[in-house]
Amino acid sequence: xxxxxxxxxxxxxDEGLPTESDFKLVEEDIDLKAAGEALKEGxxxxxxxxxxxxxxxxxxxxxxxxxxxxxxxxxxxxxxxGVVQVVQSKSxxxxxxxxxxxxxxxxxxxxxxxxxxxxxxxxxxxSAALSVIGMVGLTAYFGLLHVGQLKNGxxxxxxxxAGATGCIVGQIAKIKGCKVIGIAGSDEKxxxxxxxxxxxxxxxxxKGYAELFKEISEATDGKGVDVYFDNVGGxxxxxxxxxxxxxxxxxxxxxxxxxxxxxxxxxxxxxPALVSKRIKMQGFLVGDFASQHEAARGEMLExxxxxxxxxxxxxxxxxxxTPKAFIGLLQGENIGKMxxxxxxxx
Amino acid sequence: xxxxxxxxxxxxxDEGLPTESDFKLVEEDIDLKAAGEALKEGxxxxxxxxxxxxxxxxxxxxxxxxxxxxxxxxxxxxxxxGVVQVVQSKSxxxxxxxxxxxxxxxxxxxxxxxxxxxxxxxxxxxSAALSVIGMVGLTAYFGLLHVGQLKNGxxxxxxxxAGATGCIVGQIAKIKGCKVIGIAGSDEKxxxxxxxxxxxxxxxxxKGYAELFKEISEATDGKGVDVYFDNVGGxxxxxxxxxxxxxxxxxxxxxxxxxxxxxxxxxxxxxPALVSKRIKMQGFLVGDFASQHEAARGEMLExxxxxxxxxxxxxxxxxxxTPKAFIGLLQGENIGKMxxxxxxxx
Numbered sequence: 001x002x003x004x005x006x007x008x009x010x011x012x013x014d015e016g017l018p019t020e021s022d023f024k025l026v027e028e029d030i031d032l033k034a035a036g037e038a039l040k041e042g043x044x045x046x047x048x049x050x051x052x053x054x055x056x057x058x059x060x061x062x063x064x065x066x067x068x069x070x071x072x073x074x075x076x077x078x079x080x081x082g083v084v085q086v087v088q089s090k091s092x093x094x095x096x097x098x099x100x101x102x103x104x105x106x107x108x109x110x111x112x113x114x115x116x117x118x119x120x121x122x123x124x125x126x127s128a129a130l131s132v133i134g135m136v137g138l139t140a141y142f143g144l145l146h147v148g149q150l151k152n153g154x155x156x157x158x159x160x161x162a163g164a165t166g167c168i169v170g171q172i173a174k175i176k177g178c179k180v181i182g183i184a185g186s187d188e189k190x191x192x193x194x195x196x197x198x199x200x201x202x203x204x205x206x207k208g209y210a211e212l213f214k215e216i217s218e219a220t221d222g223k224g225v226d227v228y229f230d231n232v233g234g235x236x237x238x239x240x241x242x243x244x245x246x247x248x249x250x251x252x253x254x255x256x257x258x259x260x261x262x263x264x265x266x267x268x269x270x271x272p273a274l275v276s277k278r279i280k281m282q283g284f285l286v287g288d289f290a291s292q293h294e295a296a297r298g299e300m301l302e303x304x305x306x307x308x309x310x311x312x313x314x315x316x317x318x319x320x321x322t323p324k325a326f327i328g329l330l331q332g333e334n335i336g337k338m339x340x341x342x343x344x345x346x
Numbered sequence: 347x348x349x350x351x352x353x354x355x356x357x358x359x360d361e362g363l364p365t366e367s368d369f370k371l372v373e374e375d376i377d378l379k380a381a382g383e384a385l386k387e388g389x390x391x392x393x394x395x396x397x398x399x400x401x402x403x404x405x406x407x408x409x410x411x412x413x414x415x416x417x418x419x420x421x422x423x424x425x426x427x428g429v430v431q432v433v434q435s436k437s438x439x440x441x442x443x444x445x446x447x448x449x450x451x452x453x454x455x456x457x458x459x460x461x462x463x464x465x466x467x468x469x470x471x472x473s474a475a476l477s478v479i480g481m482v483g484l485t486a487y488f489g490l491l492h493v494g495q496l497k498n499g500x501x502x503x504x505x506x507x508a509g510a511t512g513c514i515v516g517q518i519a520k521i522k523g524c525k526v527i528g529i530a531g532s533d534e535k536x537x538x539x540x541x542x543x544x545x546x547x548x549x550x551x552x553k554g555y556a557e558l559f560k561e562i563s564e565a566t567d568g569k570g571v572d573v574y575f576d577n578v579g580g581x582x583x584x585x586x587x588x589x590x591x592x593x594x595x596x597x598x599x600x601x602x603x604x605x606x607x608x609x610x611x612x613x614x615x616x617x618p619a620l621v622s623k624r625i626k627m628q629g630f631l632v633g634d635f636a637s638q639h640e641a642a643r644g645e646m647l648e649x650x651x652x653x654x655x656x657x658x659x660x661x662x663x664x665x666x667x668t669p670k671a672f673i674g675l676l677q678g679e680n681i682g683k684m685x686x687x688x689x690x691x692x
Contacts, residue, residue: 059622066618066621066622067592067622067623068592068622068623068624230617233615233617233618234615237617246413246414252617252620252621253621254621255615255617255618255621258615258617258618264614264615264618265614265615266612266613266614266615267612267613267615268610268611268612269579269580269601269604269610269611269612269613270616270627271576271579271583271598271601271604271627271629272412272579272601272604272610273629274598274627274628274629275412275598275599275600275601275629275630275631276405276412276413276414276629277413277414277629278414278628278629278630278631278634279628279629280626280627280628280629281616281617281620281626281627281628282620282624282625282626282627282628283617283619283620283621283622283623283624283625283626284621284624285621285624288624
């Protein structure tokens with residue numbers, strides 16, 4: 001008998017930072033041999049190795065979720081991207097031992113349809129599969145290049161720059177011959193961004209609009225901002241907006257500053273600047289580009305293998321620490337992708 | 347001797363509604379015969395017949411104008427689009443009596459380079475040349491079709507719908523087979539919009555966010571809004587934003603609610619909705635599409651001649667009433683294009 005733990009959401013959290021007491025750990029026994037024999041045709045029994053925690057999950061923890069998703073069910077494990085290892089398979093496409101990326105429950109073991117599994121490309125570590133080569137990398141790619149319409153030689157600002165998506169955005173911008181300014185919240189994060197090749201870095205902590213505006217302006221050497229990849233919103237974004245050039249593009253990817261708010265926050269209205277500078281602001285989700293994912297993933301994989309894109313993860317150990325990792329993510333504790341290591345491959 | 351009056355701006359008005367005392371009327375004599383003889387090669391002496399007053403002029407009355415324009419000079423007449431009649435010409439392209447559209451000073455007579463004049467198409471009245479067939483019409487055309495990317499069968503909301511641009515936007519949307527909801531500020535304006543073929547009309551006066559949200563939602567028959575052509579900003583826009591569909595487009599044309607504000611107004615932040623509904627908001631100016639103006643004007647002229655586009659103007663009489671007409675425009679007194687009739691053609 002093995003233990004099969006699962007992390008459940010106890011109730012919806014409509015406002016404020018979630019706490020560990022909003023989650024519960026439920027434990028049951030599983031007989032792996034019997035579970036393998038009970039599989040139906042096309043199913044696999046998998047061991048969860050790594051789980052991805054991502055900001056968008058905050059929206060799924062609300063009783064009224066954003067329109068593009070649904071609330072997490074309360075009497076089931078939470079779910080998200082993960083890397084798994086096949087324990088038993090009744091699919092011709094997988095055999096025991098295979099590693100795959102999937103949409104996984106927050107559990108030790110699960111039965112999943114084989115068609116939900118994508119084999120891990122050879123030579124790719126789990127954290128890269130959940131970041132550079134995963135949804136996060138594609139989010140950076142489509143946001144910067146398709147929504148942001150980045151052109152060679154332009155100046156790019158990235159907020160949440162040391163986060164999973166932000167640090168990939170900056171690296172792609174460098175590949176495309178652009179100047180990149182990263183905004184993040186600690187000196188350690190800024191050092192990391194410098195290592196990745198960001199041209200300028202700004203620590204936003206403790207700074208208001210006026211100071212941020214001035215620092216961003218100086219970081220552009222007076223040239224202004226052509227593309228803003230926004231992960232955070234709030235006063236940081238206000239200060240970037242005021243530095244935008246005519247015909248600038250804002251790729252609005254996330255609004256982590258608002259995720260714990262019960263009500264829509266207020267701020268300076270954007271419309272006057274949109275008109276006078278002919279700015280485009282556009283929100284997007286990586287799923288909107290599904291038909292182009294495969295081609296983009298191939299390009300990202302090339303860059304990764306050539307060493308132009310680097311993978312960085314903050315890894316927490318243990319399924320039981322998944323809520324803590326998620327809460328830490330919302331507080332900006334991670335550098336690069338926040339990942340939970342649930343088990344080693346067997 | 348004839349009188350040649352001019353309207354000057356006395357000082358910059360950085361905030362608040364301008365008043366007539368912000369302008370002064372300066373009068374001088376002009377000998378039309380002598381002025382005609384004094385023309386240099388390529389110049390024309392013109393009589394101003396009609397002047398256009400437009401919301402963007404409010405920005406030019408500020409000491410710090412929007413980035414796309416400059417402040418009006420203080421010791422010269424204000425300027426704007428107008429229809430003029432040639433009195434004398436030293437250009438082979440114009441003869442006395444010709445009617446033309448130009449960028450004209452707020453005066454009775456002026457000397458202008460012939461290359462600044464565009465002959466009025468035959469059969470076009472002055473108000474149409476300043477609206478449907480003029481910059482206002484092109485603003486509606488490019489905002490709705492290029493920025494808004496309107497598709498057949500979609501639902502469009504227009505704010506400031508009874509204004510010069512708004513009423514053309516609605517008519518183009520009907521030509522394109524769309525459902526059009528117009529928002530305006532009086533019952534008289536709503537009746538006008540119904541006459542033009544708007545499907546639904548909403549009077550915003552005295553209504554807050556919640557009531558506007560509900561009325562817009564009902565006007566769409568629960569189908570939501572695909573394209574929002576925004577002339578006003580503020581709480582009306584907040585209520586429209588909340589009714590936008592996934593992948594909606596907002597063409598931000600003007601922000602008349604903010605033009606008299608000294609400071610940037612605040613309001614609910616738009617970023618969360620942009621992401622969750624993948625909305626595009628884009629500001630634009632008609633001048634950005636200059637290379638495509640001629641083709642679009644041809645199409646608009648066809649529609650106008652076929653009776654599919656109707657011209658509507660509110661005409662004030664007398665150069666001396668131009669400031670009053672402009673101030674009235676900012677208060678929404680006009681239905682259709684606000685125009686000042688300065689003189690009859692001779």
